[in-house]
Amino acid sequence: MGEEAPEFVNGEINLEGKDFRTATTVGHKTYLISRSGDESKSTISIRILDKSTQTWAVPTVLGTQPVNFEAHSAILVNENMILVVVKKGAPLIESIWFLEVNTSFVKQQSKITGTEVVVWSKGVLGKSQKPVVISGPSGVGKGTLIAKLMKDFPSRFGFSVSHTTRAPREKEIDGTHYHFTERSKMEKEISEGKFLEFAHVHGNLYGTSIEAVEAVTDEGKRCILDIDVQGARSVRASSLEALFIFVCPPSFEELEKRLRARGTEAEEQIQKRLRNARAELDQSNTPGLFDHFLVNDDLETCYGNFKKLLLLDDGSADSDDSYSTADSKSTPSYTVLSKQDSEILLQPETHDVEKGIASL
Numbered sequence: 001m002g003e004e005a006p007e008f009v010n011g012e013i014n015l016e017g018k019d020f021r022t023a024t025t026v027g028h029k030t031y032l033i034s035r036s037g038d039e040s041k042s043t044i045s046i047r048i049l050d051k052s053t054q055t056w057a058v059p060t061v062l063g064t065q066p067v068n069f070e071a072h073s074a075i076l077v078n079e080n081m082i083l084v085v086v087k088k089g090a091p092l093i094e095s096i097w098f099l100e101v102n103t104s105f106v107k108q109q110s111k112i113t114g115t116e117v118v119v120w121s122k123g124v125l126g127k128s129q130k131p132v133v134i135s136g137p138s139g140v141g142k143g144t145l146i147a148k149l150m151k152d153f154p155s156r157f158g159f160s161v162s163h164t165t166r167a168p169r170e171k172e173i174d175g176t177h178y179h180f181t182e183r184s185k186m187e188k189e190i191s192e193g194k195f196l197e198f199a200h201v202h203g204n205l206y207g208t209s210i211e212a213v214e215a216v217t218d219e220g221k222r223c224i225l226d227i228d229v230q231g232a233r234s235v236r237a238s239s240l241e242a243l244f245i246f247v248c249p250p251s252f253e254e255l256e257k258r259l260r261a262r263g264t265e266a267e268e269q270i271q272k273r274l275r276n277a278r279a280e281l282d283q284s285n286t287p288g289l290f291d292h293f294l295v296n297d298d299l300e301t302c303y304g305n306f307k308k309l310l311l312l313d314d315g316s317a318d319s320d321d322s323y324s325t326a327d328s329k330s331t332p333s334y335t336v337l338s339k340q341d342s343e344i345l346l347q348p349e350t351h352d353v354e355k356g357i358a359s360l
């Protein structure tokens with residue numbers, strides 16, 4: 001704060017030595033993105049110049065950020081985010097990053113921390129589809145529907161593996177069904193900004209790490225999140241655009257029957273889950289929260305409707321028409337050329353023009 005501003009112009013500044021900086025202006029603020037260190041061990045830092053007061057701020061940086069690259073380009077996508085393309089000998093997917101500077105998530109975090117906030121997120125290639133958030137009371141059949149979808153379309157969908165402090169059930173595998181974790185460790189990671197959302201559910205802490213969603217999108221798959229209504233609310237308020245589906249039971253009696261028949265909870269937990277189910281059913285009616293409601297009466301009918309919502313009702317087998325990182329050529333570096341509507345054209349530094357459109 002109060003530092004003297006270095007001289008720079010909009011665009012790239014190639015400084016002598018190993019530092020590399022870009023300056024991008026958004027409204028009355030200029031974001032100075034600096035890379036320092038060698039290609040094999042470089043880091044990125046951000047400073048914000050408030051042009052109206054001529055003061056500098058070092059923001060709180062959330063999200064996983066790019067490391068170990070040679071140089072970068074930056075272009076303003078809209079008033080909410082900056083596209084940062086880094087130069088490194090890796091597939092294109094590794095080169096595209098977004099720096100959120102003004103999204104609703106940034107504003108929310110800024111209010112919480114009382115500091116300037118920026119959020120890094122990794123770009124995706126091709127026409128990747130919105131993540132799908134599935135909520136519903138315990139025992140309604142969310143897990144069953146998701147398992148069927150994963151079995152039928154393994155290369156199109158990927159499950160966001162949540163963290164939880166609850167104990168594993170008999171057949172649950174750590175890292176597959178959940179990342180089972182200690183409360184203190186999870187709370188620390190939450191405070192470090194590693195979680196997209198978290199909530200206290202049925203007496204335990206549950207949360208979606210940014211890494212869990214990125215692990216799915218990095219594979220070019222559509223991400224499925226099984227989270228409670230509070231979590232759905234948080235995702236709605238975040239920068240992640242998603243499709244929100246709420247699964248309802250045909251009746252409360254049937255829900256209780258399923259929960260008991262599953263045989264995974266003790267009586268006390270069953271009672272707690274049934275009490276919470278009433279509240280969740282009530283909250284699901286919050287206007288604008290859920291895009292679609294599915295009633296899980298007959299499983300096959302419900303699964304059919306679920307597939308229709310995901311535009312999978314054409315009976316097609318899993319032909320894997322989604323983008324996969326394995327398909328991507330190893331493209332060493334890209335320079336931002338121009339922005340046209342919602343597409344950014346990237347010129348690879350080779351003679352061939354390769355597929356390189358960052359989907360926004």
Ligand SMILES: Nc1nc2c(ncn2[C@@H]2O[C@H](COP(=O)(O)OP(=O)(O)O)[C@@H](O)[C@H]2O)c(=O)[nH]1
Pocket residue numbers: 134135136137138139143162163166197198199201202206207208226227228229230231232
């Ligand atoms: N907010 C949030 N809720 C989660 C997350 N993972 C699971 N949940 C929800 O936590 C609740 C309890 O999940 P679980 O213990 O697996 O029990 P089940 O719903 O009876 O199978 C369910 O409503 C899940 O949707 C998460 O990462 N975030």
Ligand SMILES: Nc1ncnc2c1ncn2[C@@H]1O[C@H](COP(=O)(O)OP(=O)(O)O)[C@@H](O)[C@H]1O
Pocket residue numbers: 136137138139140141142143144145258259261262296297298299300302
């Ligand atoms: N449509 C359905 N009809 C009957 N039983 C169902 C149906 N859907 C799921 N179940 C059963 O209900 C129990 C709870 O389903 P589950 O998928 O674990 O729910 P959730 O993940 O929402 O807690 C399981 O034993 C499952 O086999």
